[in-house]
Amino acid sequence: MLISADPSDDQPIYQQIVDQLRQLVAAGTLQPGDPLPSVRQLAADLGVNLNTVAIAYRELAGEGLVKIKHGRGARVTAAREQRFDEEQVRKLLVPILSKMILAGKTDREIVGLLREELHNIRGDKT
Amino acid sequence: MLISADPSDDQPIYQQIVDQLRQLVAAGTLQPGDPLPSVRQLAADLGVNLNTVAIAYRELAGEGLVKIKHGRGARVTAAREQRFDEEQVRKLLVPILSKMILAGKTDREIVGLLREELHNIRGDKT
Amino acid sequence: MLISADPSDDQPIYQQIVDQLRQLVAAGTLQPGDPLPSVRQLAADLGVNLNTVAIAYRELAGEGLVKIKHGRGARVTAAREQRFDEEQVRKLLVPILSKMILAGKTDREIVGLLREELHNIRGDKT
Amino acid sequence: MLISADPSDDQPIYQQIVDQLRQLVAAGTLQPGDPLPSVRQLAADLGVNLNTVAIAYRELAGEGLVKIKHGRGARVTAAREQRFDEEQVRKLLVPILSKMILAGKTDREIVGLLREELHNIRGDKT
DNA sequence: GTGGTCTAGACCACG
């Protein structure tokens, strides 16, 4: 099982699924053309409702990261570069960095932690 | 006015207040022992509901970043008393990094962007 | 009532809602800044489920045509030009034009019908 | 081969077949009385399920565009027998036009695009 | 009050 869902998390379940699938694609664990688990299958595995998974898949389809074919499942899209809003990313980053600074982390430590996470994500790449 | 509230932002207003206050403390603009504006005062200045500000203060108190004294306002706590959940920070980081990777950013670019934001936050230091 | 929903239509209800709201914005009947009916209100008016309307609103938010604010309803976004996929539009157009040609319509008649519809949509504009 | 089926298209395959056959008749490439390829033949050529083609043929028969004779294949009908639901065509047109208007297209541009597509369809005429 | 999320369970469309 590559995906998990935690109902007690702050993030809604469908968003957790989106984030994890995006991570798997970023990592290369899921390659373009690879099939995603069926909506029903994943819902059963995670113990959540079918609709919750369907919403996650629809979101990913809207981003262009996966392509859904009626009656034949969903697959990772041929790698197009995703758009992303740099301004928004910076805004998301600020509170996280603030927290780390308040925890007494040095710049060196913060950059180190970031590199670790980058490596964790990219590590699986084929 | 060091704080602003933008109702058209994606973040809820109380969260915006929390983030900005945290950033001010991280930057050193607000020092341990400094008083926060009163809930009424800040609510009036921002033109938001009094409850909204109160929730923000309670959140910061929960983090240990400020200490609320009944009837005597809130003050920034000593740095020692703050908690830091590294696991949570990493979890917040992963979706952001995944998006940047999918957008084709190199590690170098990502680290560069992070350093810029670190500098922005720390730059304000008195 | 400016919006209607027909469960017997080929289009799913949420799509009908999306299309009609888009049309109202294109017509200028709904101006930037105007509030949309609340999810619950519109659902009650149309006699459909709350979720069905919520899906429609989420879709419009994703397109950037409306902005949803938690706890404070949805409003038409300040007019940014929408992106659109010309290739896709052409592909949608072909079957429609084929049908009209098969019905014996001349080019003149087809263009006339198109101009009529354009006028119908744009007519309400302030 | 005048027809193709693209499983990665948004349209369902049976619909692609319907649209293409209709276009061929509109263009005059298929004339009244001409036989359609057999269901088995077309399914084999396109590499799709036999049922999928059968559904497409049934749809065209329902429109009155072709006539299916048991055991003797399908033929394009005389032009007279075709129905045309103008109201439906207008309803299909509105969402497309709305999108183009919101994309900032002028009436001139929209009519121009339509004329191009009309010409593309009619150009094939024998 | 508002919108957001989730569930359980139903029925339909596609191949």
Add this chain to the structure above:
DNA sequence: GTGGTCTAGACCACC
């Protein structure tokens, strides 16, 4: 089998 849509009804988050 697959995904798509819808319902009824619940509970939560924001202001």
